[in-house]
Amino acid sequence: MNFINIIEKKRDKGKLAKEEIRDFINRYVAGEIPDYQVSALLMAIYLNGCDDEETYELTMAMAESGDIMDLSEIPGIKVDKHSTGGVGDKVTLIVAPVAAACGIPTAKMSGRGLGFTGGTIDKLEAIPGFSTSLDEKDFIAQVKNTGYALIGQTKDLAPADKLLYALRDVTGTVGCIPLIASSIMSKKIAAGSDAIVLEVTHGTGAFMRDEEKACELARIMMDIGKRAGLNMKAVITDMNEPLGHAIGNSLEVIEAIEALKGTTASDVSEVMKVIIPEMIMAGGKADNKADAWKMAEEAISSGRALEAFRTMIAAQHGNPDVIDDYSLFPKAAVKKEVHAERNGYLRVKDCAGIGECVKLLGGGRITKEQAIDLSVGLEMSAKNGDKVSKGDCLLEIYARNDNEAETARMQYLKSVEIIDEEPEKNVLIYTLND
Ligand code: URA
Numbered sequence: 001m002n003f004i005n006i007i008e009k010k011r012d013k014g015k016l017a018k019e020e021i022r023d024f025i026n027r028y029v030a031g032e033i034p035d036y037q038v039s040a041l042l043m044a045i046y047l048n049g050c051d052d053e054e055t056y057e058l059t060m061a062m063a064e065s066g067d068i069m070d071l072s073e074i075p076g077i078k079v080d081k082h083s084t085g086g087v088g089d090k091v092t093l094i095v096a097p098v099a100a101a102c103g104i105p106t107a108k109m110s111g112r113g114l115g116f117t118g119g120t121i122d123k124l125e126a127i128p129g130f131s132t133s134l135d136e137k138d139f140i141a142q143v144k145n146t147g148y149a150l151i152g153q154t155k156d157l158a159p160a161d162k163l164l165y166a167l168r169d170v171t172g173t174v175g176c177i178p179l180i181a182s183s184i185m186s187k188k189i190a191a192g193s194d195a196i197v198l199e200v201t202h203g204t205g206a207f208m209r210d211e212e213k214a215c216e217l218a219r220i221m222m223d224i225g226k227r228a229g230l231n232m233k234a235v236i237t238d239m240n241e242p243l244g245h246a247i248g249n250s251l252e253v254i255e256a257i258e259a260l261k262g263t264t265a266s267d268v269s270e271v272m273k274v275i276i277p278e279m280i281m282a283g284g285k286a287d288n289k290a291d292a293w294k295m296a297e298e299a300i301s302s303g304r305a306l307e308a309f310r311t312m313i314a315a316q317h318g319n320p321d322v323i324d325d326y327s328l329f330p331k332a333a334v335k336k337e338v339h340a341e342r343n344g345y346l347r348v349k350d351c352a353g354i355g356e357c358v359k360l361l362g363g364g365r366i367t368k369e370q371a372i373d374l375s376v377g378l379e380m381s382a383k384n385g386d387k388v389s390k391g392d393c394l395l396e397i398y399a400r401n402d403n404e405a406e407t408a409r410m411q412y413l414k415s416v417e418i419i420d421e422e423p424e425k426n427v428l429i430y431t432l433n434d
Pocket residue numbers: 084165174179180181183184207
């Protein structure tokens with residue numbers, strides 16, 4: 001097949017056939033098509049889109065470019081959960097052990113943070129000794145024995161996505177719904193679960209700023225999953241302010257542990273109340289939200305969810321004592337507070353801007369390979385819409401040194417304002433009906 005014909009077809013708004021998509025992915029992974037030609041095709045897709053069928057075929061070709069996990073040895077319905085990312089998003093750390101404690105086998109592969117967004121794998125690495133790379137056999141054995149494992153993506157998982165994502169990153173083609181949907185779903189399908197609960201974020205701290213676009217992305221990902229025979233659910237959440245109080249790797253794990261002990265910020269609790277029941281219902285353990293949430297509450301109040309987290313940490317060579325002693329987490333050298341300069345209501349103008357603070361502190365990545373400092377971060381004492389008085393502490397900054405703390409303080413002050421009128425609260429979360 002002549003690749004130039006494929007580029008020209010998409011350039012002229014044509015529909016690519018399954019065979020053309022397969023040929024493109026297989027030959028690109030084999031190193032037979034140069035990046036400059038694939039860049040041209042990506043740009044044609046960016047400009048002219050793909051219909052649902054093309055997006056599905058692209059996803060499957062990418063998923064099948066590497067290993068497809070076979071989780072059939074693990075009894076029960078395997079449920080995965082995926083978030084399109086955000087700032088302070090520690091939801092996976094909380095919902096996975098709760099689901100596991102409710103009897104849902106949870107074989108979860110997560111990613112690292114990039115830019116202003118955090119990643120679950122970095123967060124877990126804040127636990128001393130914790131290993132996020134298990135081979136496939138050990139991963140499956142751990143889920144079978146303990147009900148729950150959380151690791152980084154293996155190198156054989158959807159290798160086509162790795163190549164294409166790197167190319168999209170440098171060709172201005174990341175923000176394209178069919179490319180995002182196929183990228184995410186190829187990895188999810190290759191990870192082998194039976195059901196997926198998607199959390200699609202929108203707002204100033206999300207990939208999709210626009211709520212309508214977030215719904216469109218969710219719809220397309222659900223369509224792909226259903227065509228692939230998976231049980232799909234999608235939840236749309238607001239990311240116009242960071243989730244919870246903590247942002248930064250160690251601090252977020254501590255906030256997640258507190259949630260498993262029963263203490264949560266109200267926005268985190270709202271997200272838990274929607275996502276956990278969806279996971280429990282998808283896993284066939286309850287048939288309505290009220291019963292599912294009752295199960296989850298019991299798993300938390302009895303301490304079983306926390307024990308599931310402890311068991312997972314120990315199984316993956318981490319020090320489970322962190323659960324009882326937060327001083328075992330990496331500690332930042334400097335703590336600096338930011339205070340309100342006037343009375344009023346706090347308004348978050350730019351959630352990504354707050355995420356940027358953590359990057360400036362050394363806790364987030366600019367390039368994929370970069371090492372990060374797991375100790376640094378922010379504790380937001382005041383959330384969007386909170387009434388504050390002059391002198392109140394709005395934020396605690398945990399930094400490596402005074403200079404970086406000051407840079408983060410300046411960035412924070414650009415991202416928020418204190419206003420006279422109470423800002424409107426965003427609708428945090430809703431389930432997308434199929
Ligand atoms: N996350 C992914 O895995 N891929 C994208 O394209 C965007 C977000």
